[in-house]
Amino acid sequence: xxxxxxxLAIFLGALTALILIDRLPDWRLDLTEDKLYTLSDGTRRxxxxxxxxxxxxxxxxxxxxxxxxLLRDYARRVKALLEEYQRLGGGRIRLEVIDPxxxxxxxxxxxxxxxxxxxxxPGGPPVYFGLAAVRGDKTAVIPFxxxxxxxxxxxxxxxxxxxxxxxxxxxxAIYAEPDLLVxxxxxxxNRQPQPPWVALENLSRFYRVTWLTKGFDRVPEGTDLLILxxxxxxxxxxxxxxxxxxxxxxxxxxxxxxxxxxxxxxxFVQPGRVKASDLNPLFRAWGFEHTVKGFVGDDRYASRVxxxxxxxARHLGLLTLGQAAMADDPILAHLDKLVLSSAGALRKLDxxxxxxxxxxxxxxxxxxxxxxxxxYLFDPNLxxxxxxxxxxxxxxxxxxxxxxxxxxxxAPEDGGSHTARGDRDAHLIVVADTDLxxxxxxxxxxxxxxxxxxxxxxxxxxxxxxxxxxxxTGNPDLIAxxxxxxxxxxxxxxxxxxxxxxxxxxxxxxxxxxxxxETEAKLAELQQAKEGDAARRETLQRFQEERLRIRxxxxxxxxxxNQEIESLGTRLKLINIxxxxxxxxxxxxxxxxxxxxxx
Numbered sequence: 326x327x328x329x330x331x332x333l334a335i336f337l338g339a340l341t342a343l344i345l346i347d348r349l350p351d352w353r354l355d356l357t358e359d360k361l362y363t364l365s366d367g368t369r370r371x372x373x374x375x376x377x378x379x380x381x382x383x384x385x386x387x388x389x390x391x392x393x394x395l396l397r398d399y400a401r402r403v404k405a406l407l408e409e410y411q412r413l414g415g416g417r418i419r420l421e422v423i424d425p426x427x428x429x430x431x432x433x434x435x436x437x438x439x440x441x442x443x444x445x446x447p448g449g450p451p452v453y454f455g456l457a458a459v460r461g462d463k464t465a466v467i468p469f470x471x472x473x474x475x476x477x478x479x480x481x482x483x484x485x486x487x488x489x490x491x492x493x494x495x496x497x498a499i500y501a502e503p504d505l506l507v508x509x510x511x512x513x514x515n516r517q518p519q520p521p522w523v524a525l526e527n528l529s530r531f532y533r534v535t536w537l538t539k540g541f542d543r544v545p546e547g548t549d550l551l552i553l554x555x556x557x558x559x560x561x562x563x564x565x566x567x568x569x570x571x572x573x574x575x576x577x578x579x580x581x582x583x584x585x586x587x588x589x590x591x592x593f594v595q596p597g598r599v600k601a602s603d604l605n606p607l608f609r610a611w612g613f614e615h616t617v618k619g620f621v622g623d624d625r626y627a628s629r630v631x632x633x634x635x636x637x638a639r640h641l642g643l644l645t646l647g648q649a650a651m652a653d654d655p656i657l658a659h660l661d662k663l664v665l666s667s668a669g670a671l672r673k674l675d676x677x678x679x680x681x682x683x684x685x686x687x688x689x690x691x692x693x694x695x696x697x698x699x700x701y702l703f704d705p706n707l708x709x710x711x712x713x714x715x716x717x718x719x720x721x722x723x724x725x726x727x728x729x730x731x732x733x734x735x736a737p738e739d740g741g742s743h744t745a746r747g748d749r750d751a752h753l754i755v756v757a758d759t760d761l762x763x764x765x766x767x768x769x770x771x772x773x774x775x776x777x778x779x780x781x782x783x784x785x786x787x788x789x790x791x792x793x794x795x796x797x798t799g800n801p802d803l804i805a806x807x808x809x810x811x812x813x814x815x816x817x818x819x820x821x822x823x824x825x826x827x828x829x830x831x832x833x834x835x836x837x838x839x840x841x842x843e844t845e846a847k848l849a850e851l852q853q854a855k856e857g858d859a860a861r862r863e864t865l866q867r868f869q870e871e872r873l874r875i876r877x878x879x880x881x882x883x884x885x886x887n888q889e890i891e892s893l894g895t896r897l898k899l900i901n902i903x904x905x906x907x908x909x910x911x912x913x914x915x916x917x918x919x920x921x922x923x924x
Contacts, residue, residue, distance in 0.1 A: 365806045368479060371802050372410065375460075378414075379418055380418075381456060382457040383403070383407055383456055384431075385400050386426075389452050390452055399470070438459075439466045448876040463489045465489050467485065499536055501536075502557050505554065505585065524764075532794070548575070556579070557585075557601070567607060571753065572745075576751065578756075578793050578797055582600075583668075585602065593700060609674065610730055610731065611679060612729075613673045613723070614672055616757070619669070621642075627643065628644065628645045628664070638704070644664070646721075647662060650687070652686075655792070656684060656724075656796050657789070666761070670720060671723050681724075683722075685722040690714045720757075723755055725754075729747050730745070766786060767786035768786075
């Protein structure tokens, strides 16, 4: 009787669960460790605040990727997240899933939106895997989803919503020390023309820019972001204007420097010249400070330079930072290399109640070196001789968030109303170097025959500036969106099996690609020959057939490799789906049998 009642209770419980699931179709349960499929509170507020409905057009080449299981798996995760946006929107967001097949209207539409197709298989059609957010005549796109930014997938999608919800481009107010000539001009010290700093010049293409003059006493109304580059020698009224803008909940991107190399000649040429920018009177009131008379020397990130014909040497002050020096932050996602020169250090003050998040750090093999050394030492080897690292990592750039306290007790004369303590959070990014924005540290400028200028970047300094501006001009809720955990948690055994499979196919793949290159080169040579030679036409036909055969073999090899990887994944899924329940069932049966025997 007891067993029958138990079975009846299980049946009724299952029936009740089915009815609830059927009546609650939007119910979700996210059991992932990092809540990967639960949208952040910031995203929820962004969606709720959309002024008009937005259409998300998700372009994915379904048929063209049938032999690409890894890409298809990532696409499923993206689609699942976009469906969560649509569910959350409650009519404010409409999702369209589009397969842009070759030569179709859907492909033309994807190209018109600004998406790009990638030829991922030899001889195969271009693969589209991007997103367009459309609101009226406004469109913002992710041209192709990059797995390197998977942790920031929610951030990138929410950023598209913020972009299309704006009715005008953000307004930037920029001040740059005039002697840096960031807008170009004739250098008064060497009488040579100096081109504009490309990183700052490009901002006017995407934003509405107002340039502030020396001694400005107010930040223009409607400023979305204040940018200060080497704020040197600010007077009381200028400091007060900056203070009140940020204490009132403003946003700023500030580049300070203990030794701005392009700020005129060194001290032995012009004695007494100050090449440091000092905003510590404001920074200390806000809860942090920066070094003014010392720069960070780092033995690990030191770059090799050649000075005055000497042999190449490692310069402790010229730092090439890799990803190990960068924080896991959306501003730095997908940046590989940053180059800084004579950078200072930032430090949060004890007891400060603001958020201080390091973005760039030196290695433990670093120390502070007096800036006076840069005025008189021209041999980097001399810096190495006196170098004694202390095992401390210095903060080279940081994000500061919170309600700020004013550095002033009252407004200056005719200063208007005074705010002593902010009632809204301010958002700042402070970088202890200005030279990283200069062309010479990250890009080469090439001039074409027609006078056009081409920028060839060799570092990501320009990308860092754009990322920081995009981040700070975004919706306040966008700034707070967290990076997600890892969607994939691969097993080491699976990785080893995959590496073994890749090794087996790589040799054959390289051989086929080499043959294909040789065949295409021979074809090009034959096609340039004169017409009318029967033997040449026969040879040409033979090589064309050979090219088709090799390309077919390449596709077959790629398909075989993908099938083996997918088969491995299927076997693992079966083990997870069937093996674990079977094991639990067997355990329960054994325990039940043991219990009956003991009775």
